Amino acid sequence: MGESILNALMHLFAIVANAKEEGISGKGKRIVESFLSRYVKAEIQDEYLHLFENYSEFYKREMEYQTMAHSRQTDILSLTEASKVCTKIKAELVQEERLIVLMRLLEFVYEDKVVSESEFEFISIVAENFKIPRSEFINCLAFVWGDTLDEFDKSKFLIIDNKVTEWSDNLSWFMKKEPKKVDSDYKHLYCENLYGRIIVMYAQSVNLLVFKYEGELNLYLEGNKIISEKTYQLSNGSIIKGPNIRSIYYSDIAGQFLKEESQEKIIFTAKDIEFKFRNSNNGIHKFNISEESGQLIGIMGGSGVGKSTLLNVLNGNLTLNNGEIRINDFDIHRNRVAVQGLIGFVPQDDLLIEELSVFQNLYYNAKLCFKDFSEIQILKTVLKMLQDLGLYEARDLKVGNPLNKFISGGQRKRLNIGLELMREPAILLVDEPTSGLSSTDSEMVMNLLKQQTLKGKLVVANIHQPSSDIFKMFDKLWILDRGGYPIYNGNPIDAIVYFKTQNSQVNASESECVTCGNVNPDQILQIVETKLIDDQGKPTRDRRVLPSEWYEKYQDNIESNHLPLRADKKLPQSDFKIPGRIKQFSIFWIRNVLSKLTNKQYLIINLFEAPLLAIILGYFTKYTTNGAYVFGENKNFPVFLFMAVVVSMFLGLTVSAEEIIRDKKLLQREKFLNLCRISYLTSKIMFLFVLSAIQSITFVILGNFILDIEGMTLTYWLVLFTTACFSNLVGLNISAGLNSVITIYILIPLILVPQLLLGGAMIKFDDLHYGVTDKVYVPIVGDFMTTRWTYEALAVAQFKNNEFEKHFFENEKGISDASFKTSFLIPKIESILLNCERSVEFEKDVEKTGSHFEMLRNEITKLAEDAGMDIFPELEQLNMNDFSLNVAEQTKSFLDQVELYYMGMSSESGYKKDFEYSRLVDSLGRDGVYEFKQKYHNQALADLVLNRTEVNKMIEIDYKLIQKKDPIFMSPDSKFGRSHFYSHVKRVGPFYVDTYWFNLAVVWLGTIFLFFTLWADILRKMMNYFESIKLVRREKRRK
Template sequence: MSESILNALMQLFALIANTSKVSAKGKKIVDAFLRQHLTRRMADEYLDLFENYADFFNRDISSKSEHDETGRIAIIEYVQNICFQIRNGLQQADRIVVFIKLLEYVIEDNKITPLEKDVVDTVSKCFSIDETEASNIEYFIFHNDCEEIDPIYLLIIESHPKVREDILEGQWVEENMPEWLEDSHKIYNEKIDGRLTFLYIPSTGNYISRYYGKAEIYLDGKLIVPGKAYIVEVGSIIKGPTINSIYFSDLMGWLSKSKNRQKIVFTAENLDYTFRNSNNGIRHFSFSEESGQLIGIMGGSGVGKSTLLNLLTGKLKPKSGRVLINGYDIHIDKRTVEGIIGYVPQDDLLFEDLTVYQNLYYNAKLCFSNFTEFKVRQTVKRVLDDLDLWEIRDLKVGSPLNKMISGGQRKRLNFGLELMREPSILFVDEPTSGLSSSDSLMVMRLLKQQASNGRLVIVNIHQPSSKVFKLFDKLWVLDKGGYPIYQGNPVDAIVYFKTMSTQVNASESGCFQCGSINPDQILEIIEAKIIDESGKQTNIRQKTPDEWNSLYLKHLQENIKPKIHKDILPKNFFNIPNIEVQFKIFSIRNILSKIGNKQYVLINLIEAPLLSFILAYFTKYIPGNEYFLADNKNLPAYLFMSVVVALFIGLTVSAEEIISDRKILERESFLNLSRFSYLNSKIFYLFALSALQMLMFVAIGNYILEIHGLTLQFWLILFSTSCLANMIGLNISSGLNSIVSIYISIPFILVPQLLLSGTIVQFDNLHPTITKKIYVPIAGDIMASRWAFEALAVEQFQNNNFEKYFFNQEMIMSQSYFRTAFLIPRLQYKLEECNRWIDNEGRDNIKYNSNLTIIFNEIKALQNSVHLPPFDNIDKLNPTDFNIQISEETNAYLKFIKGQYTEISNNAGQRRDSIYRKLVDSLNNDGLYTLKKKNYNKALADWVLSTNEINKYLETETRIIPKHEPIFMLPDHPWGRAHFYAPKKLFNGQYVKTLWFNLAVLWLFTLLLFITLQVDVLRRLIDYFEGIKVSRVLQKESSKLKK
């Protein structure tokens, strides 16, 4: 309280003292007020100031008569001016205290004049005290009875009315004697001497109390003077030698009952849970608590506080025991209790790039599917008002490091996400972590207010301050291993632990002077260490967790009586939308979150076109004065780097998508929201972004390099590649535990894509254990880069504006050339070898058998390729039936086939020449030459035609594999496996263009990754192997201990 406020208060007290002509008793009231807030020296100084003001006003007011209207108005104006000076510096609770003291001045002579009544009314109005509240306080102070006070604000504790025994005789009297029923605002207690009355003050949440009786009753350790008014606030305790302690929480509980609120009974029966391969968990914990309480869970680090919260919220299922809400098991009756429990974890659940309003709005849309748009906005506004966040509703939340709102506001906003659902039971994990003492107190008062509104609030807290500690109605204390060691009133906890540890001052819970409490004493006593002979602390505790638990079972467990009966649950409006609506809400929320981050938007829009410009510009090779695509030696490198860019952008843009929302996902899974809808919203956004990025990349790159007519095909390939990379990124984002791990893993993903793409190292040149040189090895087939680059290279060569006219005929000519120039001569040579070995006993049987197998397989493939007449004796090409006659017939058939392929090649050449002539007629020679120069790239042709390959075929034990011009060779594997740069793939008996087949493979990979993402395969695998590792470590430690 500032000096100016105290100065003005002394003026107000002095003015009213003179107005009311109060005696020395009134000065004692001022003195008591000052000593309550100041040191003795300061109190004496301000008491002198009060007397000086009293003398001044005595001279000034003596000239004015209260019966004179002018004098009365002047006095009232004095009072108004003083009140206006001090009201902005007084909180409502302090205003109530001042108001009570003024009323005690006025009534100290047991009468009240009209002027005094005007002064009292003026003060209440200037202090903005509710009219009904002011009226209740006046009557409560001025009268010993409470007849005119609404019982809803009143609580009376007294003994049963006594009835004279001499009038209770006779049969009629006994039959018709009324039962004494408890009034809604009265509690009868035979142990109390007299009457305790309590008046509830809604604006502050406190009580005013007066005691009428002769017993010695104490409020927070101070003796209560009968008839005097006292403020009973949060954490207060009323004790007496003949009565049980009365806690502030008891008063609030009785108030809730009097308001006929729907009651919640939250019960745990013998709750037990231990982690696998560990002794940590929760041990045989039972309780039964009702709504309207704020319960704190205390204990050192690692004692199981968060585990207990997870058990009580249903996130973990106990090994034994059960958790009940009004008799309904939270696991068995999961649908019944849906929406009853709210949970606020320690970490932020906020979208940093959304505003405060948007965070609450989209949360409301996901929680209240049956609300109209107006009702949703109304609900959000109510929460903003209740949490005092309306003024910052349009501010971005920001990150904890880049703060847009304060830490306390962030906490309140986190609470708002749950409180808007109005859960009957609210769990909060470490609500004060990272907050200043003032913010911590503000947050805890907010939670206390929720308890006052009829909720059961259970809070996990580590080191509460004295003010925070006194806000709790009950305290649970856990020790290492999850042992419960205390349940009861927080203030009594200090007395209990001091008593159990036989300390001298066990009955003292706090400071009698200031009322402060040191909650740290509890943990200090629990974890107190044994002192050795040298006076140093050892690591051995004076009492083990098991010993503390034994004391708990002996002294406290018997007081816990579970209340198990099924009762109706409170109505709640929680109703999640269907998966389609959830997908829409998730998508809008995600897009707005991205748009809110200007840096993110700028980088993602610039990255692809900038990389495209850099790649295209630096690879645009110009050997002369004019650029032509045909002369660009760097086109293959550009195509390959385009694939790398698509993979890299797709990975990096998706790598943080899920891990950044992991805490939010935990909460949304707690609300039973659809993971399927959430993931699809992420995929939809990423695919849309990839489509835009790859469109800009292809458009700019093709424009600079002057690649014509293939924009759509290039975009389809790179878009598909980027989408596959998106799915890889989402999987690692979901599976790995940190952003650092994710970015470290990206090279492990990209490097194999580079190495096994078929460009940097040819597949035939890989380690012999990896490739058989017939088809692309399996290691290559599982790489997206292999399918994407092959599709780009084949499409660029096969379907450019020049080659597309000639490709089919050149393919026939190339195949025919290979067969007539390489394959058939090689078969004839092998046939000659077999002739020499027919009757030779010293022949190489393995080679002999291999030659016949190759001849058999190749003739069969040749006759099937162009539907030639079959070779009648093909089945006799085996070591048993083969002879000179079969050899001669085979040689003759090979010559026949060679002639056929020569004719096929000539016909294809004629068709090609015909097409060429038509193009010349249409474009002329220069035009056709220019068309080729602008579209046909020589460097890429060298790659796909393998012009530098010396060996034109590869011979295996069963086949001769063509290595000549792979772009013109058709594969024969029935399920799509092929050599690199194959123009088509054979699948299920049908040839499919490489473009469409490779795109199908990329999307098949994407689908498989979508399934693994939905099931969260990577995370499950990591958790499984980590569990095995932990188990082995524990087994080793156990074996060491045994030794």
């Protein structure tokens, strides 16, 4: 309290003192002294008391002067001065302090047991200026002056004495009777052996409890003796103690007033609960609790004792090994639907979306929690929560992250708590609410939690090293020891006495400082973890009392006295109701888009990265001849195509790699709320697809513009977009399955490098290591590479579908097929046939000749199928036993027929090609056709897909002759979609599918497969499985 306020208060007391006819009494001075002792250090109390006496003398002279003039002027002066002083100090006094000042003034006025009309008018003026509610002003009068007034609210008064006026809840339930009350006006609390009575008044507007004792027992509050008839304030954690009476706790008194305010009572019960981690003895040992709503419960213990684990057991995130957890007799695991929304959980981790504002975080949280709320209701709920959290002024500030702060740590913690408070859960579990906060912020957060208990909620908070004030806020304390052993369950202040007693300390009964009333919570853990001392007087690593021994003491002294509370058979109503999947998708989508739009750095990088890479690639691959650029002569064009695919793969990975891992903590909460994972994932995927579509089109437009690629924009875009989408799903899978961003970015090169090597551009598939290569088809390892499919689709589409080649492709295919058959295949078959004749005639190289006969049968059969001819009858006689000159002649005759067929095909195709070319010449002219070809037809790509650099046009493998000439004009034999590289079609059963569309379909099927692995969280489950195997092996080694 500031000096100016105290100065003004001394004015106020002095005015009241001089309003009395007899002046200041000794008791009046003691009231002032009592007030000063609350707000002023002992060394300066005399200074302010002396100031009070000086003001009193001043006003006494003023009033004596006014009395000589007119008696009424004295009263007017008193009231005017009082009003001025109140106006001056009320701006600096919170409402609770105003009420305390009023109580002291009432005591001061009533110290002679007589209240004059002017004194009452003076008190009324003060109450009016302090904005004290009329009802509470009357209650204060009744409390200080006695219950002689008729209009005060008796329900705000509690009488504590040794008179039995009602059955307790448990006793009435046992005796099958309703709780019976003798006097229903006052609230009552029974305390055996309490002679006299304690009167408690509850000021609801400021949540203030004051009391006075009327009796002769030696009672103590915070170690200080309670003086009869004197008013005391009950603060959090206060305990009234006395000889032969049980301790009266703040929570017992506050609970009496909360019973009526809380409409629906909650009993949270955990019976014989046990939890063990897999392959470990750590977890939570057998524990029983039965707690009522309206309490703030703290969990204390050293690091790693299982405090967070206990919260996750109580909220249902972890499955029990034994026991059950119930809310009003409803099992939380068996009745998940019934108890949905009743438990709130605030983890230690930050659950905020950094890019959104404070308001937006609460707003979209509300949209996901209140299906039936209208837009106006949601806005009202959000604004009210902002007011309750004290964040209304900061509502438009971006949340940011702990390193790039826009709001303070205390504001972040309150906002995190607000996300759960908005749902109004009956039970709120909070993990480390004060972690990393200053003492001021810690108290603000704990006050916020304490306020929830006043609304009838049960709040359980895991806390580490609380201050004295925070420690006293708890109504009950649970303490855990290493290994998950519960070792205490009871009142926080009594915990200090309990452990001191168990440790046989001399001052065991002292729980708090007699002078200041502070407690030292750290001494509890110091006692628990006391080490043995060796012969040299140094502490050892061994503890004096093991966790299991503390647990045994707990079971004997505390657990044995545990009595479960009676629970109602109904649950409180909750407005919490999650929207449908489509609605969730739209909320997730909007939330995700907004978070990205507010991140300027993210937008700049992801929107400009693709065009910048297109410029770089286009510039460095733009090959010029004699200073002029011609698309048809650009020998780097195939490199550009492949790198375009690699860039799309890279962009797709980088934009998605952090999407889920950055939301990992948020996903835990959304899983706790039973929100739809598919809706969340779909919103992420759709956003990434849109972003990839934008990146792909900007890359294609710029890249094609630089390299003068015309007529292929949509073709390129669809391939690159498909590649990026597949890559998006790869990135999302690793983002969901791995635990570290660093690990993810280490993994990206491991994904991209195989795509580079096995994409078919850098190394020919025929030139791979013999262990993986396949001379007939693309090897299996290549088929698993996305770049193999998309690069082939681009290369084939560019060669086959460009504006020039599409006029000639079918005719050139016929010419190529006929040329290979007549110039390479048939001569080779005839040569093999000749060798077979000689070998049979001279009976040499029998084994080699047998393989040649098998090759002849295979190739002639295939030739007949391709030419649509019937196989000659002597084909099966092509073997060592049945071969003869007649068979040889029949074979040669058949080959001559096939050769004639393909020569005719070549002539026909050549004629059609010449006709088409002549038509173009007539239309464009010879120079125009040349320019037309140079504009659309790239020679380097043609050399690549026609395999012109390959010397061997045909190879022998497995009794077959494999064509290596003009692969783009070849049709594959496999009916299962496999083919050689650069094939223009793929075969599926009897059908032929264009390579472009087939390859895109393969990649999209892979994308769909990855979606299902993402939805099922396969990668994370696999990682956890391998991790569990490692743990089992480690345990076996230890044993």
